[in-house]
Amino acid sequence: MGKLIIAGIGPGDRDSMTIAVEKALNAADIIVGYTVYADLVRADYPEKESFTTPMTKETERCQIALDLARQGKNVVLICSGDSGIYGMAALVYELRGETDTPEVEILPGITAACSGGALLGAPLTHDFAVISLSDRLTPWEKIEARLKAAAEADLSIVLYNPASKSRPDYLSRACDILLQKLPADRPCGVAHAIGREGENCQLMTLRGLRDFPADMFCTIFVGNSMTKVINGKLITPRGYPNV
Amino acid sequence: MGKLIIAGIGPGDRDSMTIAVEKALNAADIIVGYTVYADLVRADYPEKESFTTPMTKETERCQIALDLARQGKNVVLICSGDSGIYGMAALVYELRGETDTPEVEILPGITAACSGGALLGAPLTHDFAVISLSDRLTPWEKIEARLKAAAEADLSIVLYNPASKSRPDYLSRACDILLQKLPADRPCGVAHAIGREGENCQLMTLRGLRDFPADMFCTIFVGNSMTKVINGKLITPRGYPNV
Structure with missing residues (x-):
């Protein structure tokens, strides 16, 4: 079983990420995110798998991130700013429901x-x-x-x-x-x-x-x-x- | 002339700092802060100068940080959480007044x-x-x-x-x-x-x-x-x- 990390990447420049988020991205099998924000990060990881969806496809994006973790991947779902404030963390917990699998971890980020x-x-x-x-x-x-x-x-x-x-x-x-x-x-x-x-x-x-x-x-x-x-x-x- | 960086160190563990704050601490001549928070950081920099003041001495702490920068030191004034939200950034700008010296930079951190x-x-x-x-x-x-x-x-x-x-x-x-x-x-x-x-x-x-x-x-x-x-x-x- 893989793990799903929901990471707030901050405003967009690499130096504004936390050390924890950088470590999570380095260790990820696949990076998932809204197209615009994922592109800010993917350039640093040209070798890594990624999956992006446009705005209004938040539910699909989070569901796929959960499915990939269930299939054994270490997934990092990125959010701009913080992962909680207007972010995807709540939607992931709602979709996962009353179970502990896959494991989910929330890494906060610098909000606007x-x-x-x-x-x-x-x-x-x-x-x-x-x-x-x-x-x-x-x-x-x-x-x-x-x-x-x-x-x-x-x-x-x-x-x-x-x-x-x-x-x-x-x-x-x-x-x-x-x-x-x-x-x-x-x-x-x-x-x-x-x-x-x-x-x-x-x-x-x-x-x-x-x-x-x-x-x-x-x-x-x-x-x-x-x-x-x-x-x-x-x-x-x-x-x-x-x- | 030195520079004064006001850095939000986040909740306290090193991984929750931003990369920018870590770089600033690595490059600092002196670390200034409230005793409890400064102790969280100083352990990683035993060789660096530091200056701490207790709670209720915020004005003195910020004034000393400005003075040290004017004297040519690269000063990092640390705040727990964010440097702005209930932090020291406003007080530093108030004390510096209508001048650009010393240079001041605000680095945000993960707030509670x-x-x-x-x-x-x-x-x-x-x-x-x-x-x-x-x-x-x-x-x-x-x-x-x-x-x-x-x-x-x-x-x-x-x-x-x-x-x-x-x-x-x-x-x-x-x-x-x-x-x-x-x-x-x-x-x-x-x-x-x-x-x-x-x-x-x-x-x-x-x-x-x-x-x-x-x-x-x-x-x-x-x-x-x-x-x-x-x-x-x-x-x-x-x-x-x-x-």
Whole structure:
């Protein structure tokens, strides 16, 4: 019987992987993943077997990873960022059900809240909420209620999946909701293509964010009431004395 | 002029560090950190200089790290988990102010939401809030309002710093607030001493969590309305079709 490791590879550059994930990839018989992310890793392992599926084929991808492990392969199923946060770990456990076979291990990775935050400065020094704007699997009304609640409770907010080709206006709609509760000059930041070619980030106000042309490679940060810009960095102080 | 790298070392075991953090530690002239976390790393570098300060001396620790870099040293300031999430990155930028010297670089690390989630199963597949129960730097009323908002918006919740010797009852107080909004049988989990000696985790209901004797090495997970236990793992489904 093989083993299935679900590995978060972080934003995409090799140095942002954990040592544990690198060891797992080195030892893998086969690497499974969503085409775009698998391609980031496969280039380093031209000799290894791989199996990729497009987006919307998550269930098939996880089922095949489990089947390959049952057939005796050591399988690494890769996720971008973390393996748990909006990742494939839950789906694998759901598909495996009430059994211990095949063996499953979850290796965490650097999620975009951490890698994007590091690029922009330090926006998440205090309590925060992580909210995906994708309504493929969640009703929009629920997303809207979560945005309102996070703004009212003065949480910093990280938005994952802020836009896609079929949802070009979702970030604007989210900002309109936030602007009902938060000031238009609230400091915000966008991290784009973290750890990949074309990586960049920029600061703006919440009003400016409303009209920002985000794409699916953006991670968005909305500050809390304490967040400020220091020397071009987005900073949420913790409140240590004597600063 | 030296450089100051603020590095998140993850939960504590070496394999959970990123490759980038390992490279930074290998190249460091001096390692600076909170005594407990610095000791996790220093054992691997017996020949390197180090400077440690106790908890509550965060400002002094960051100021010394900046001073050492200005004096020409390559300094790595380590944080447990991520360098940004409740970490030292913001304080360093605040202390450095409106200047680019010394050069500062932030290297993210695996935060307890990711490492603890991986240990327990996959509780954070959907939107979530991260809330610290420490009121050393935050009024308790604000923490309470955030707990209420997160519960009302059906966010999964990760609690950092759930208890300490001087705050033995804070987790109970937090659970009492959550129990006003959430059912007593809501699945929850506790990850303890992640990546260190004595690592363990356990599942319980929200009612059970109320009376759990948490300590400062615990990270707490409260599920959302979809969270369930599958084969001993805490799982929040994303809602993929055909499962």
